[in-house]
Amino acid sequence: MSQLVGYTVDSRVRWTEYLPWLLAVLVYFLLPDYLSLGSRVLTYILFALSLDLIIGYAGIITLGHASFFGLGAYITGILAAKLGVTDPLIQLLASGLGAGLLGLVTGAVILKMKGLTQLMLTLAISALCLEVANKATFITGGADGLSGMEIAPILGLFKFDLFGKTAYLYCLFLLFLTWVVIRRLIYSPFGVSLMGIRENAARMHAIGAPVYQKLMVVYTLSALIAGLSGALLAQTNQFVGLNVLGFEPSGELLVMLILGGVGRLYGAFVGPVVFLLAQDYLAKQFPEYWYFGIGLLLVLVVLFARGGVLGILDKFTASSKARQSGAQSS
């Protein structure tokens, strides 16, 4: 996790960083039948990015990140199904702001705590959100979920079509914008100071860095992005159910991020792709083995492959480079 990114590293975009976008555009043209799965993957990449920001870069461990995702989804759902606000961009904005506000309020409390207390508070807040959504049936639909959402064309021009083309490009565009923001952020002095807090908060205090303020900023931003991804999920599915809240979606997201690699930015890209594709094929046919499989994978990653898929790739390229240079020098 403690690889050097930031001031010590060239912040220019490397050619490999264009690959995900190239791939995403290719999928649009070559695999038109998979666009709805594609939108789902893009949505979860956005969600995983928001989690990577706080877990991977700031070192805040949370079991309740789905609160923000779920709140975002419900805000969009309620606006579209109950209040007649059909403009997707207004829904998106409202979801982001709502989740950001929840992040600001809960962060103010959570970030003062440490260890088990912090973990417990994130879990309790997320359980509370689930309970509210479950019981406030008049507005959330409770266990039946929210359906009958109406979503107008984006900017009045691009209608959400049956094949999911608009939805896919819309998700891709939003993900790209967020990626630009987050990438700038983590290569900025602010990003470096976050990693400083992750590695040793006491020293950051000692050199006079405003640790709490910085954590508040990143936590709120992360909540806002998670809210946006929740809104995307609601808009592309045109349905919101209780499964967006609680411990399980938070747990699944953690699995995705760990699988891809924590604190590497692109781990949040790789993880959801692998996880959701595997889920699409395996989960329906073998639900028991599927859960066993992700559990086992998680245990194996923790015991043997801390960096996830990207970590393994890194090791592989590092050892082949070492072998090359060894061959040249001999």
Place this chain on the structure above:
Amino acid sequence: MEIFLSSLVSVAFHGLAYGMILYVISVGLSVTMGLMGFTNLAHGVFAMTGGYVLVVSLSKFDIPFPLALALCFGLVALVSVVLERTLYARLYGEAELEQVLFTIGLIYMSVAVARLIFGTLQQPVILPEYLKGQFSLMGRDFPAYRVFLILFTSAIIAALWFGVERTIWGAKVRASVDNRAMAQSIGINTKSLFTTTFAVGSGLAGLGGGLGAEIVAIQPTYPFEQLVFFLIVVSVGGLGSLRGPFVAALLIGVTDTACKYWLPEFGAFFIYIATIGLLLWRPQGLLGKRS
């Protein structure tokens, strides 16, 4: 008034039974987390295993109830020692994130295994005849099994407290919780102490899961659904303490029962609110040490 009084007694009684079960399950978690600093989210897996052991030994093998309870403790303790030595021990002293992820992985695997073997339905508990029926006291009827539950868990808790506070083993455990490095340097073998404590804690969770199978339904999602309650008991009570979680478990047991009785439309809402409030007031838990 009479009706209110009788419902008050009923809530207190059922709340007490539930709270005692919660405590027996969670106390091991408090001690292991306090002793080893290991965030073990998979503690509920041990309780669920205990529950399944009890249900299966009663319904499939006709094992007498007392023996079945002993099996809950013994088997789960045995399994936990194997897990502790082979897997958990590798992650002592690691970052919290790794422990959290590792134990979430264990939960996923156990949920899958439970579903594969027992299906998704909850398992009915077949109680022996002598624990069925009602028990009359001062003109009121109480379910005999709950009465047994309260008495039996009280005895276990008394034994546990005696063990921790009056025996050499307990003194070593307390010393290691307070200051592990110092305990090691005066010759306490903390490694074997960890293993035995972990086994006792997990065994108690198994026993609690078995005893409470009638109250907290045994089903594959158990470790996920109950996790939040076990963690509340430990964090509100205070890490590494024995009495704190006891107070917390009784509080939760009674509050939860009262809410279900009088305000079912709010569900577990008040429990979560109270937890958040208590943790804000005392981040180290009710009886936890200030760090």
